[in-house]
Amino acid sequence: MRLLFPLVLLCGYVSAHQFIPTYPELRQSYMPGLYQAEMQLFNSRKEIEYYSVDVFDGSWNPIPFATEDRIRKVPYLGKATISVFIREQDKERVRYICSRSKILAGFKQSTAVDSKICSKIK
Amino acid sequence: MKKSLLFTAMFMASGLAVATVPITGNVESKCVITTDTAGIYGNPVANLLSTKVTDGGAAPIIRYDIITPNTYKAVITTPVDFSDSPELNDTLAWDGDITTSEVSDASMSAFDTNKRVYNNMTEIDLTVSGTAWFKAESSVSYGYDKAFPAGNYSSVVVAECVAL
Numbered sequence: 001m002r003l004l005f006p007l008v009l010l011c012g013y014v015s016a017h018q019f020i021p022t023y024p025e026l027r028q029s030y031m032p033g034l035y036q037a038e039m040q041l042f043n044s045r046k047e048i049e050y051y052s053v054d055v056f057d058g059s060w061n062p063i064p065f066a067t068e069d070r071i072r073k074v075p076y077l078g079k080a081t082i083s084v085f086i087r088e089q090d091k092e093r094v095r096y097i098c099s100r101s102k103i104l105a106g107f108k109q110s111t112a113v114d115s116k117i118c119s120k121i122k
Numbered sequence: 123m124k125k126s127l128l129f130t131a132m133f134m135a136s137g138l139a140v141a142t143v144p145i146t147g148n149v150e151s152k153c154v155i156t157t158d159t160a161g162i163y164g165n166p167v168a169n170l171l172s173t174k175v176t177d178g179g180a181a182p183i184i185r186y187d188i189i190t191p192n193t194y195k196a197v198i199t200t201p202v203d204f205s206d207s208p209e210l211n212d213t214l215a216w217d218g219d220i221t222t223s224e225v226s227d228a229s230m231s232a233f234d235t236n237k238r239v240y241n242n243m244t245e246i247d248l249t250v251s252g253t254a255w256f257k258a259e260s261s262v263s264y265g266y267d268k269a270f271p272a273g274n275y276s277s278v279v280v281a282e283c284v285a286l
Binding site: 015016017018019020021022023045096103107108109110111112113114115116117118119120 | 150151152153154155156157158160161162163173179181182184185187190193194201205206258260274275276277278279280281282283284285286
């Protein structure tokens, strides 16, 4: 059993979605009035090339934010650093920063899996 | 003595150098969602599509890797609509079920007993670190014993990992 977990982790980089850190911190950005969080996305899902980024409050209401691309192309086995900018007035309301896989319209699979990972600002 | 001096001199003259190349790593709290098995709908009778093995289908299996316990919850949503299908003009009755199919730690059996089910969603607090495989069963029947029109049918299972 002890050997199984590392083995499973090694085998895991087959078709996975990873979004870190779990608890990002908002820090003052280089622009006044804007706070920034740095997120890392890793894509090892062969069938997925695009991920969307969203920001929510504690009740899952969307919060306005800025980033380079709302829908980001992250190729297979690619890593992306995503900077999320939030207005100072929304700083206390922000709870979740989420990334979600985007399945292309032409993707033909009986039951596809859409993955979503949300980090929490404490 | 002479031999060892000669060897040292030869070694120095050869210009060999030894360098150490470090490999560093960092294990941090994270949740990794892996799509292990793609799902397939079986069509055992004309008005039913089902991922159950007994119905000729295969349920999608989603793997969650958890590094730190009690930092994430898994939220898995079974479909209530087709993402792609021929034109349908009657009602669809959807059903879904999430079960733990395999675990890397025996104490993960609590995932099944402590799961919360509402609407078509299942929430599981990931209280144990390791790997858990969740099976997402889905079935849908059409109208009142009405045959599904011929064509391709696709639906989407949403697997979420939400930081606590």
